[in-house]
Amino acid sequence: MIISIASGKGGTGKTTVAVNLALSLDNAQVIDCDVEEPNAHLFLKPIISEKEKAFIPVPEVDKAKCNYCGACSRVCAFGAIAVLPDSKGIKGSILIFPNLCHGCGACKLLCPQGAIKEIDKEIGAVEAGERGSIRFVHGRLNIGEAMSPPLIRRVKKRIDTSGTVIIDAPPGTSCPVITAVKGSDFCVLVTEPTPFGLNDLILAVEVMREIKIPFVVVINRFDIGDGKVEQYCGNENIRVLMKIPFSREIAAAYSEGVPIVEKDPSYRDKFIKLYTDICGIKNETDSSN
Amino acid sequence: MRQIAVISGKGGTGKTVVTAAFAALAENKVMVDCDVDAADLHILLDPVVKERREFRSGKTALINKGLCSGCGRCVSLCRFKAIKEDFTVEDFSCEGCALCSRVCPAGAIRMEENVAGEWFVSDTGYGPFVHARLGAAQENSGKLVSKIREVARALAEKQSLDYVIIDGPPGIGCPVIASLSGVDCALIVTEPTLSGLHDAGRVMEVAGHFKIPTKVVVNKYDLNPAITSRIEDFCRSRGAPVIGRIAFDAGVVRALVRRKNIIESGDCAVRDELRKIWENLCRR
Numbered sequence: 001m002i003i004s005i006a007s008g009k010g011g012t013g014k015t016t017v018a019v020n021l022a023l024s025l026d027n028a029q030v031i032d033c034d035v036e037e038p039n040a041h042l043f044l045k046p047i048i049s050e051k052e053k054a055f056i057p058v059p060e061v062d063k064a065k066c067n068y069c070g071a072c073s074r075v076c077a078f079g080a081i082a083v084l085p086d087s088k089g090i091k092g093s094i095l096i097f098p099n100l101c102h103g104c105g106a107c108k109l110l111c112p113q114g115a116i117k118e119i120d121k122e123i124g125a126v127e128a129g130e131r132g133s134i135r136f137v138h139g140r141l142n143i144g145e146a147m148s149p150p151l152i153r154r155v156k157k158r159i160d161t162s163g164t165v166i167i168d169a170p171p172g173t174s175c176p177v178i179t180a181v182k183g184s185d186f187c188v189l190v191t192e193p194t195p196f197g198l199n200d201l202i203l204a205v206e207v208m209r210e211i212k213i214p215f216v217v218v219i220n221r222f223d224i225g226d227g228k229v230e231q232y233c234g235n236e237n238i239r240v241l242m243k244i245p246f247s248r249e250i251a252a253a254y255s256e257g258v259p260i261v262e263k264d265p266s267y268r269d270k271f272i273k274l275y276t277d278i279c280g281i282k283n284e285t286d287s288s289n
Numbered sequence: 290m291r292q293i294a295v296i297s298g299k300g301g302t303g304k305t306v307v308t309a310a311f312a313a314l315a316e317n318k319v320m321v322d323c324d325v326d327a328a329d330l331h332i333l334l335d336p337v338v339k340e341r342r343e344f345r346s347g348k349t350a351l352i353n354k355g356l357c358s359g360c361g362r363c364v365s366l367c368r369f370k371a372i373k374e375d376f377t378v379e380d381f382s383c384e385g386c387a388l389c390s391r392v393c394p395a396g397a398i399r400m401e402e403n404v405a406g407e408w409f410v411s412d413t414g415y416g417p418f419v420h421a422r423l424g425a426a427q428e429n430s431g432k433l434v435s436k437i438r439e440v441a442r443a444l445a446e447k448q449s450l451d452y453v454i455i456d457g458p459p460g461i462g463c464p465v466i467a468s469l470s471g472v473d474c475a476l477i478v479t480e481p482t483l484s485g486l487h488d489a490g491r492v493m494e495v496a497g498h499f500k501i502p503t504k505v506v507v508n509k510y511d512l513n514p515a516i517t518s519r520i521e522d523f524c525r526s527r528g529a530p531v532i533g534r535i536a537f538d539a540g541v542v543r544a545l546v547r548r549k550n551i552i553e554s555g556d557c558a559v560r561d562e563l564r565k566i567w568e569n570l571c572r573r
Binding site: 105144147174182204224 | 430516
């Protein structure tokens with residue numbers, strides 16, 4: 001089973017839930033899909049045994065074959081190619097903006113001259129390793145690179161569903177989150193009981209309903225806000241499976257990269273219960289479909 | 290006119306609370322919420338919307354089943370796996386490249402423009418505010434950020450405002466780059482955790498990559514003074530001054546729950562520190 005840990009708002013405790021859930025299970029795989037700001041490794045401290053660079057295909061033009069007809073520029077939906085045609089005996093020119101390229105391949109396929117080939121542009125790296133029985137994979141987006149979804153897709157290629165897969169998703173509600181959680185069997189939305197937490201939870205719930213992934217909610221630092229998140233979940237029939245209290249000790253351990261279950265082993269049973277409750281709900285929804 | 294963007298790398302470090310404080314401290318400014326994915330600044334600014342516009346951006350493929358011959362060319366050529374075996378398009382996977390519509394031999398695919406969100410120009414008790422809402426599971430957040438920044442800049446010029454103050458998104462990707470482009474100063478709000486340090490370092494590199502002067506604030510610095518001094522050492526080594534340390538104060542969360550600006554209801558120490566930070570940002 002693939003379980004994604006997501007949230008609209010950042011800093012609510014996604015990585016905390018992902019890491020501690022993994023540490024409480026046997027044989028889990030952690031896939032950190034927050035390639036812009038990966039953090040799970042700071043808590044799991046895996047031994048990285050493999051590193052692979054990740055690329056996206058971007059166009060390169062063979063100037064000997066190009067007649068500057070402009071077809072590539074017209075078919076590019078992302079404005080990544082500009083062409084100045086031949087004019088008054090002056091040879092045209094072509095300019096490619098690799099940062100805008102989505103790697104769709106339209107320019108190459110539709111160039112009448114066959115003048116475009118694709119070359120690899122490095123966008124980041126995928127690293128894999130282990131910590132005890134946990135298998136670990138994450139991606140690191142290169143600095144200045146705008147698009148994370150292609151790297152997230154590379155990271156997800158390493159998903160191994162022989163055990164439980166836990167995806168640590170990036171914050172937000174747009175393409176990086178969708179790319180990370182797409183294909184998951186279940187999603188845990190982590191929130192906090194503040195107006196910001198509630199506002200962003202509502203947006204995340206909309207996303208889950210749009211992409212049709214069953215989900216539950218975990219409320220972090222539940223005792224230092226108000227009751228509106230629980231009220232909302234009650235009204236919407238959303239199950240709140242876990243509430244983690246604020247504790248200065250947990251916060252201090254977190255700041256040093258120490259997972260809760262190592263600071264306070266009694267949490268192990270709480271995370272195992274979270275997992276078995278998820279399995280139960282998943283079975284219910286599967287059999288009702 | 291001076292543009293200042295508040296960013297963090299890691300989410301949840303306190304960007305929006307700090308930005309809202311600047312709304313109360315700065316005069317002659319327009320506020321902009323560039324975290325269009327999960328916008329929260331409106332919660333503290335209580336805007337009255339004056340202008341509301343659709344944000345149209347990008348396209349999504351639509352297959353006409355009546356014309357489709359089922360040849361499968363679109364399925365095999367789509368690199369985003371957005372077309373399923375039954376020739377329906379998974380909207381949230383389609384990136385709008387239009388390759389399928391161009392190669393379909395039956396002419397069965399057309400591209401429909403997306404309404405990807407909305408943007409607003411509002412009045413608040415603190416002056417004008419430009420904000421947006423990206424639709425659920427939509428893309429092009431970077432373009433929406435650029436759009437509202439352009440609107441805010443035009444408004445600032447028209448009204449001769451001194452500051453454009455931007456609440457940025459977390460991360461280092463396209464909406465962050467769009468929030469940073471051309472600003473006069475980036476303020477990184479971080480927290481004394483290993484994640485906060487790691488993520489602030491990465492977003493500082495992004496700001497450096499685009500040659501943007503950067504300053505840093507450590508929020509909740511007393512939760513781990515040792516990591517706070519590591520952050521300060523790190524910033525010193527990168528030439529990014531740490532211009533403030535905000536203490537952890539449960540009153541900040543209490544104010545937030547009541548949707549109150551920390552400047553108007555907060556603890557004196559936090560308020561004074563934020564005032565000092567804003568004064569520093571005003572200096573060039």
